[in-house]
Amino acid sequence: MAKGDVARARTTRGAKSAPAPEFVQLLTPEGERVDHPTYAVDFTDEEYRGLYRDLVVVRRLDAEATALQRQGELGLWASLLGQEAAQVGSGRALRVHDMVFPTYREHGVLYCRGIDPIMPLGLFRGVDQGGWDPNQFKFSMYTIVIGAQTLHATGYAMGVAKDGKVGSPDGEAVIAYFGDGATSQGDVNEAFVWSSVFNAPIVFFCQNNQYAISEPLERQTRVPLFQRAAGFGFPGVRVDGNDVLAVYAVTRDALDNARQGQGPTLIEAYTYRMGAHTTSDDPTRYRIASEVEAWQAKDPIKRVRAFLEKQKLADSAFFDAVDEEARAQAVHLRERVLAMPDPQPLSLFDHVYAEGSPLLDEQREQFGAYLASFEGSGH
Amino acid sequence: MTETLTLGKALNLGLRRALERDDKVLIMGEDVGKLGGVFRITDGLQKDFGEERVIDTPLAESGIIGTAVGLAIRGYRPVCEIQFDGFVYPAYNQIVSQVAKMHYRSQGKVRMPIVIRIPFGGGIGAVEHHSESPEAYFAHTAGLKVVTCANAGDAYWMIQQAIASDDPIIFLEPKRRYWEKGEVDTSAESYPLHATRVVRAGTDCTVVAYGPMVRTALDAASAVEDERSLEVIDLRSLSPLDLGPVYESVRRTGRLVVVHEAPSNLGIGAEVAARVTEHCFYSLEAPVLRVTGFDTPYPAARVEEDFLPDLDRVLDGVDRTFGW
Numbered sequence: 001m002a003k004g005d006v007a008r009a010r011t012t013r014g015a016k017s018a019p020a021p022e023f024v025q026l027l028t029p030e031g032e033r034v035d036h037p038t039y040a041v042d043f044t045d046e047e048y049r050g051l052y053r054d055l056v057v058v059r060r061l062d063a064e065a066t067a068l069q070r071q072g073e074l075g076l077w078a079s080l081l082g083q084e085a086a087q088v089g090s091g092r093a094l095r096v097h098d099m100v101f102p103t104y105r106e107h108g109v110l111y112c113r114g115i116d117p118i119m120p121l122g123l124f125r126g127v128d129q130g131g132w133d134p135n136q137f138k139f140s141m142y143t144i145v146i147g148a149q150t151l152h153a154t155g156y157a158m159g160v161a162k163d164g165k166v167g168s169p170d171g172e173a174v175i176a177y178f179g180d181g182a183t184s185q186g187d188v189n190e191a192f193v194w195s196s197v198f199n200a201p202i203v204f205f206c207q208n209n210q211y212a213i214s215e216p217l218e219r220q221t222r223v224p225l226f227q228r229a230a231g232f233g234f235p236g237v238r239v240d241g242n243d244v245l246a247v248y249a250v251t252r253d254a255l256d257n258a259r260q261g262q263g264p265t266l267i268e269a270y271t272y273r274m275g276a277h278t279t280s281d282d283p284t285r286y287r288i289a290s291e292v293e294a295w296q297a298k299d300p301i302k303r304v305r306a307f308l309e310k311q312k313l314a315d316s317a318f319f320d321a322v323d324e325e326a327r328a329q330a331v332h333l334r335e336r337v338l339a340m341p342d343p344q345p346l347s348l349f350d351h352v353y354a355e356g357s358p359l360l361d362e363q364r365e366q367f368g369a370y371l372a373s374f375e376g377s378g379h
Numbered sequence: 380m381t382e383t384l385t386l387g388k389a390l391n392l393g394l395r396r397a398l399e400r401d402d403k404v405l406i407m408g409e410d411v412g413k414l415g416g417v418f419r420i421t422d423g424l425q426k427d428f429g430e431e432r433v434i435d436t437p438l439a440e441s442g443i444i445g446t447a448v449g450l451a452i453r454g455y456r457p458v459c460e461i462q463f464d465g466f467v468y469p470a471y472n473q474i475v476s477q478v479a480k481m482h483y484r485s486q487g488k489v490r491m492p493i494v495i496r497i498p499f500g501g502g503i504g505a506v507e508h509h510s511e512s513p514e515a516y517f518a519h520t521a522g523l524k525v526v527t528c529a530n531a532g533d534a535y536w537m538i539q540q541a542i543a544s545d546d547p548i549i550f551l552e553p554k555r556r557y558w559e560k561g562e563v564d565t566s567a568e569s570y571p572l573h574a575t576r577v578v579r580a581g582t583d584c585t586v587v588a589y590g591p592m593v594r595t596a597l598d599a600a601s602a603v604e605d606e607r608s609l610e611v612i613d614l615r616s617l618s619p620l621d622l623g624p625v626y627e628s629v630r631r632t633g634r635l636v637v638v639h640e641a642p643s644n645l646g647i648g649a650e651v652a653a654r655v656t657e658h659c660f661y662s663l664e665a666p667v668l669r670v671t672g673f674d675t676p677y678p679a680a681r682v683e684e685d686f687l688p689d690l691d692r693v694l695d696g697v698d699r700t701f702g703w
Contacts, residue, residue: 148472151441152477155452159450159452187441187445190439193437194446351482358621359620
C-alpha cells in the first residue's frame with residue numbers, strides 16, 4: 001500500500017507539472033487584449049505608452065549594470081532580465097504612501113517609485129551596503145538573506161494598522177517581494193502566519209522565475225505556489241508575470257484590499273529569469289537553450305509593443321525616442337557609477353551604533369594612528 | 380522612594396514605566412499577554428495597556444524579531460520576549476544579520492530601538508534548552524549591545540534605559556534570581572546602562588561576575604571576609620564592556636578571577652582576561668583565572684549543580700591565584 005501511494009504521488013507530480021499554468025492574463029504574448037472576469041485595466045493611451053517606456057528603460061538600465069559588472073566596475077549584479085513586466089506592473093500599481101520591501105533584484109520597482117536608479121549600485125559596486133532611508137523613499141533596503149524582508153514587511157504592515165492607516169480607500173498598503181526559492185524559507189511562512197492572524201495590510205508578491213539559482217521550482221514545491229495562501233487563510237492569485245497589464249490589475253486590486261482592511265494576498269507572478277541568477281552564475285549548467293527560447297516568445301516588452309502597434313497608439317518615432325531615452329539614461333548612469341568615490345578607511349567604523357561604543361572609538365583611534373604612521377613614508 | 384521588590388517584579392514595574400512614558404513602546408512575545416509571561420514578568424501589562432501594545436504573538440521566534448524590525452522601521456520601539464535562552468536560535472538570523480546591521484547598512488538612517496529580553500542561565504532544575512548562557516554569541520556581533528542585571532534595582536532601571544536606547548539591546552535576565560528581593564530606588568536613575576559597578580570593595584583579589592553569578596561572587600566574598608578581602612565587580616554591560624574600573628581594581632589587587640555560567644572557551648572571561656593582560660600586565664601577580672561552566676552542552680538538571688560555578692568553586696579559583 002505504501003508503495004502504491006508513492007507511485008501515485010509521483011504520477012500526480014509529473015502530471016501537474018506538464019500543462020501550461022492557468023493565470024490571469026490581459027495581454028497575450030502576441031499583443032492581443034483579452035478580458036478577464038475579475039480583473040481589468042483602464043489606461044489612457046499615454047499611460048499605455050508610459051508602461052512601454054518603463055519596461056524599455058528598466059531593461060536598458062539593467063543591461064548597462066550587467067555591462068558595468070563585466071567591465072569590473074561592479075562587483076556583482078543581479079539582473080531582472082525577463083521580469084520587467086512583473087516589476088513595472090506591480091511598481092506602477094503602488095500609491096505614494098505604499099511601502100515596498102524588496103529583495104536584491106527589484107531595480108524595476110525601485111525605478112517605478114521614482115527613485116534614482118543609481119541608489120542600489122553602491123551596494124553592487126562595493127562602496128556602501130546599499131544604505132538609504134526606507135521611510136524617505138517608501139522603499140526598504142535591499143535584502144540579501146532570502147525571505148527575511150517578508151517579516152520586516154509584515155511588522156511594518158502591523159504598524160500601519162496600529163497607526164490607524166487602514167480601513168479606507170486612502171489607507172496605506174505594504175508589498176513584500178520574494179522569489180520562488182524563498183517560499184521554502186521559514187521566515188516567509190512565518191510572515192504568512194503573522195500577516196494572516198493580525199490581518200496585516202500586505203501583499204506578498206512572489207516572482208516565480210522558475211529557478212532558485214540552479215534549482216527548479218519542483219525542488220521547492222509540489223503545488224502551485226499561489227495555492228499555498230489558502231492554507232494560511234488568505235487569497236492567492238496567479239498572474240502572467242510577463243503581462244504588465246495583468247500584473248498591474250492584480251496588484252492594484254490586492255493593494256486596495258489590503259488598504260481597506262481586508263488583509264493579505266499572495267500574488268504569484270509567473271515569469272522567467274532570462275539571464276543568470278547573478279553575474280557570478282552560469283545558467284547553461286542547469287537549463288537547456290530550448291527552454292529559454294520558449295520563454296523568449298513570451299517576452300514582456302515585445303507584446304506591449306505589438307499591442308501599441310496594432311492599436312495604433314504609437315509609431316516608429318515613439319519607439320525610437322524611447323530607445324534613445326533609455327540609452328541616454330544608461331549613459332548617465334554609467335558616468336555616475338564610474339565617478340562613485342571609494343569610501344575612506346576610517347569610515348568603516350561609522351554608524352555601527354546610533355549611540356556609539358567606546359570599543360569602536362578606541363579601535364578607530366588606534367587604526368587612525370596606524371594609518372598615519374605611513375604618511376610620508378611612501379607606502 | 381525606595382521599595383523592596385523581587386527582581387522579576389522590578390522588571391515588571393520598569394516595563395510598565397516604559398509603556399507609560401512612550402506610546403511607541405510595544406511588548407511582544409509568546410504568552411506575554413493574558414498569562415503575563417511564563418515567569419510573569421509582563422503580568423498585568425496587557426490588561427492595562429491593551430492587546431495593541433502588549434501582543435501575544437504566534438509561536439515563532441524569527442517572526443517575533445523579524446516583525447519587530449518592520450515595526451521599528453515604522454517608528455515603534457518593540458520589546459521582544461524570548462521565552463527561554465535556548466529558544467532564541469530560530470531568531471538568530473533576524474538578530475545577527477538584520478537587527479544588528481540595519482543602522483550600519485543604512486549609514487545611520489535606520490534606527491533599531493529593539494530590546495530583546497532573554498531569561499538566561501541555569502539553576503532552576505529545568506529540562507534541556509532552558510538553562511543556557513548565549514551571551515557570547517551576541518556580544519561577538521557588531522551592532523548589538525548586550526547587558527544583564529543582577530539585582531532588583533538594576534533590573535528596574537536598566538530595562539527602562541535599554542528601551543530608551545536607540546541601539547538594539549540584548550537584555551539578559553538571570554532567571555534563577557527573578558525571585559530574589561532587593562531595594563529599588565524608583566525616584567532616581569542612579570547609574571549609566573553601559574557601566575560596570577564595584578559591588579563590594581576589597582583589597583586582595585578582584586572577582587568579576589555578571590548576571591546570576593554576582594550573587595554567588597558576593598556570597599563567596601562574605602564567606603572568606605575574615606581571611607581575604609575580595610573586591611567584587613558586576614560587569615552589567617557585556618557589550619560594550621566597561622573595563623576601566625576592572626583595570627583600576629586589578630592594579631590594586633594584582634589578582635583577577637572572572638566568573639560566569641557560560642562555557643569558558645571564547646567566552647566573556649576570555650575577553651576580559653586578554654584586555655586586563657594588555658592593560659595591567661605589570662600589576663598582575665598571577666594569570667587571570669576563569670571559573671565558568673564547562674565546555675559541554677548544558678547538562679541534565681540532576682547534575683547542573685556540578686556544572687554551575689558555586690561559592691566553593693569561586694573560592695577555589697581565588698585560592699589558585701594566590702597559589703601561583
